[in-house]
Amino acid sequence: MLRYVTTNDGKVREAEEYLGDEVAALEYDYPEIQADSLERVAAHGARDAYEHVGEPVIVDDAGLYIDGFDGFPGPYSAYVEDTLGVERVGDLAGREDATRAKFRCVIAYCDGDPFEASPEPIDTDDRRGQDLAAEDRASATTDDTVTGEDLPVKLFVGAVPGRIVEPRGTGGFGYDPIFEHSGRTFAEMSADEKNAVSHRGRALGKFAEWFVDR
Ligand SMILES: O=c1[nH]c(=O)c2ncn([C@@H]3O[C@H](COP(=O)(O)OP(=O)(O)OP(=O)(O)O)[C@@H](O)[C@H]3O)c2[nH]1
Numbered sequence: 001m002l003r004y005v006t007t008n009d010g011k012v013r014e015a016e017e018y019l020g021d022e023v024a025a026l027e028y029d030y031p032e033i034q035a036d037s038l039e040r041v042a043a044h045g046a047r048d049a050y051e052h053v054g055e056p057v058i059v060d061d062a063g064l065y066i067d068g069f070d071g072f073p074g075p076y077s078a079y080v081e082d083t084l085g086v087e088r089v090g091d092l093a094g095r096e097d098a099t100r101a102k103f104r105c106v107i108a109y110c111d112g113d114p115f116e117a118s119p120e121p122i123d124t125d126d127r128r129g130q131d132l133a134a135e136d137r138a139s140a141t142t143d144d145t146v147t148g149e150d151l152p153v154k155l156f157v158g159a160v161p162g163r164i165v166e167p168r169g170t171g172g173f174g175y176d177p178i179f180e181h182s183g184r185t186f187a188e189m190s191a192d193e194k195n196a197v198s199h200r201g202r203a204l205g206k207f208a209e210w211f212v213d214r
Helices: 009-022 038-053 074-083 086-095 133-138 191-197 199-213
Strands: 002-005 023-026 057-066 100-110 128-131 154-164 179-181
Touching (some): 009 023, 009 191, 038 154, 057 074, 191 199
Parallel strands (some): 002 023
Antiparallel strands (some): 128 154
């Protein structure tokens, strides 16, 4: 059984809408390394989770990138949500007229088996199932190697552009009330509607396509 490893119920609801019975949520708080890319955090988490669970896993690392703040909070989105809070991030962005933003999501899959190397070029905004092992090894720090750099990980990236607005809506989670896409905030959308356009929906879509064909 494929395990979606997370401590975030909001992510689980969206993944269940998308993947249905293919996946079972597993609450395990894998160690999140301090890194400036979601790819590195997700890959490290997937390796650790696979070693912990012993079954194929996906982990999902996501973040909000505000263009006018050079991508802040990015990989630190959860920390900033817990410290500053979503409304203050929204206030800051509004006050400084830094409202253009995007969400990014990286799904990392690990089942302990090696993958065929992908012939597709790496595009940092839209990597499709790249085998991270070589790249990761090249830039590995000591911390990156703790859970075994040899376990290959596949990455699936999704991104969605939007605008930071005053909070609206009660659905979703995290920054959803302040993230507007096509006239509605993510918190004003159902899980289905959000999945159809969201960073997570796009990443899950790429993963699902690869997973059924592999
Ligand atoms: O409004 C949002 N809509 C989204 O679709 C979304 N996806 C992620 N986030 C936020 O970005 C951080 C992720 O942190 P994150 O990937 O480390 O996850 P997490 O710590 O919540 O759970 P886990 O999966 O690591 O256990 C957290 O602040 C989330 O609230 C979102 N906010």
